[in-house]
Amino acid sequence: MAQFEIRRYIPMEAGGIDVSFTNSSLFMVIALMGITLFLILGMRRQALVPSRWQSMAELSYEFVANMMRDTVGTSGQKFFPFVFTLFMFVLFTNMLGMIPYSFTVTSHIIVTFALACLVFIGVTVLGFIKHGAGYLKLFVPHGVPVALLPLIVVIEIISYLSRPISLSVRLFANMMAGHTMLKVFGGFIVMLGFLGGWLPLAFSVAFIGLEILVAFLQAYVFAVLTCIYLNDALHLH
Amino acid sequence: MPQLVFADFAPQLVWLAITFTLLYLILARVALPRIATTLEKRRDVIANDLDEAGSLKRQAEEALKAYEAALAAARGRALAIVAETRQQLTAQADNEKAAMQASLAKRTAEAEARITAAKTAAMANVRQIASDTAAAIVGKLLGDTPDGAAANSAVDAALKR
Numbered sequence A: 001m002a003q004f005e006i007r008r009y010i011p012m013e014a015g016g017i018d019v020s021f022t023n024s025s026l027f028m029v030i031a032l033m034g035i036t037l038f039l040i041l042g043m044r045r046q047a048l049v050p051s052r053w054q055s056m057a058e059l060s061y062e063f064v065a066n067m068m069r070d071t072v073g074t075s076g077q078k079f080f081p082f083v084f085t086l087f088m089f090v091l092f093t094n095m096l097g098m099i100p101y102s103f104t105v106t107s108h109i110i111v112t113f114a115l116a117c118l119v120f121i122g123v124t125v126l127g128f129i130k131h132g133a134g135y136l137k138l139f140v141p142h143g144v145p146v147a148l149l150p151l152i153v154v155i156e157i158i159s160y161l162s163r164p165i166s167l168s169v170r171l172f173a174n175m176m177a178g179h180t181m182l183k184v185f186g187g188f189i190v191m192l193g194f195l196g197g198w199l200p201l202a203f204s205v206a207f208i209g210l211e212i213l214v215a216f217l218q219a220y221v222f223a224v225l226t227c228i229y230l231n232d233a234l235h236l237h
Numbered sequence B: 001m002p003q004l005v006f007a008d009f010a011p012q013l014v015w016l017a018i019t020f021t022l023l024y025l026i027l028a029r030v031a032l033p034r035i036a037t038t039l040e041k042r043r044d045v046i047a048n049d050l051d052e053a054g055s056l057k058r059q060a061e062e063a064l065k066a067y068e069a070a071l072a073a074a075r076g077r078a079l080a081i082v083a084e085t086r087q088q089l090t091a092q093a094d095n096e097k098a099a100m101q102a103s104l105a106k107r108t109a110e111a112e113a114r115i116t117a118a119k120t121a122a123m124a125n126v127r128q129i130a131s132d133t134a135a136a137i138v139g140k141l142l143g144d145t146p147d148g149a150a151a152n153s154a155v156d157a158a159l160k161r
Helices: A023-042 A052-072 A076-094 A109-139 A146-161 A163-196 A198-236 B006-142 B148-160
Strands: A008-010
Touching: A008 A023, A008 A163, A008 B148, A023 A052, A023 A076, A023 B006, A052 A198, A076 A109, A076 A146, A076 A198, A076 B006, A109 A198, A109 B148, A146 A163, A146 B148, A163 A198, B006 B148
Parallel strands: none
Antiparallel strands: none
């Protein structure tokens, strides 16, 4: 579990709050710089016929843009920069975590929960701005027998309120479980030594491939769910 | 579990807020507009090129149509010229044939006339020879040559029989 520990590189305090520069902060900054360089340097020529790098930058843009068009429609274009930022941030922090001896920012529940809360609060405020009190109709599905309505409304409210929890726990648990698993099998390799260590080694290699897929997939899922919540807030059934 | 060390929450949240906000600002203000304009520019260029290609294709089709029309007209004119020329040549040939026939007929007639004349002349000579011969024979037989007029009349009388 040492890989998940927060280490303070530069202890700092501002207004009674601990704002130390930690290993987590370091990888957030690396992700920030990585995304910025990836996109800005990739697009430095803005060529009509793109280079490979520019293609990748454009591909990431179009990937998120298509995802938003499919789930939210054109009315969600205003929120595209936010969803794109969210997707790239989660993707880069997940992927950076795959590098040995690095730190996985998204393996901490507080980070994913903060992101999920940002989405949840943003979407809820947006819904109320857009529809006023009418946004509460979200909790009353169409075509439900009146007798069942009280029960259904309660369930709907609980499911709505559990959105940030499911969103954050899904990402955090996936990242933590994957890294823990890799750590455990890495330990097996060492324990079984030169004779018996090949099997867990092979498993580890395969599992790293799977983990890279999961790193991408979880970023995608996070962004897609954000889009779906946005769609609920904008279109209300 | 390091994830549940509450003392570590504050620095993570603060740095998350800082980096996420910065990232959002950089992407929304600089990076994404750049990509968007590039993609839009490309779409425009492609659309323009397609339009241009379409108009060029239309022009080519029109040119082809014009060419085919010109070709058909030329072919029609060529056929007309051929027919006219053939007619002219046929008429000319007919004329020449007629002229040739006329001149042949004329020459035939002339030749016939000459033959008739020659025959008449020959006949006249024959009569003269006959009367001379008759006179000579009579002279030889009787020893008394008749004069020309008597021989002539005698020959004429014999020819009339």
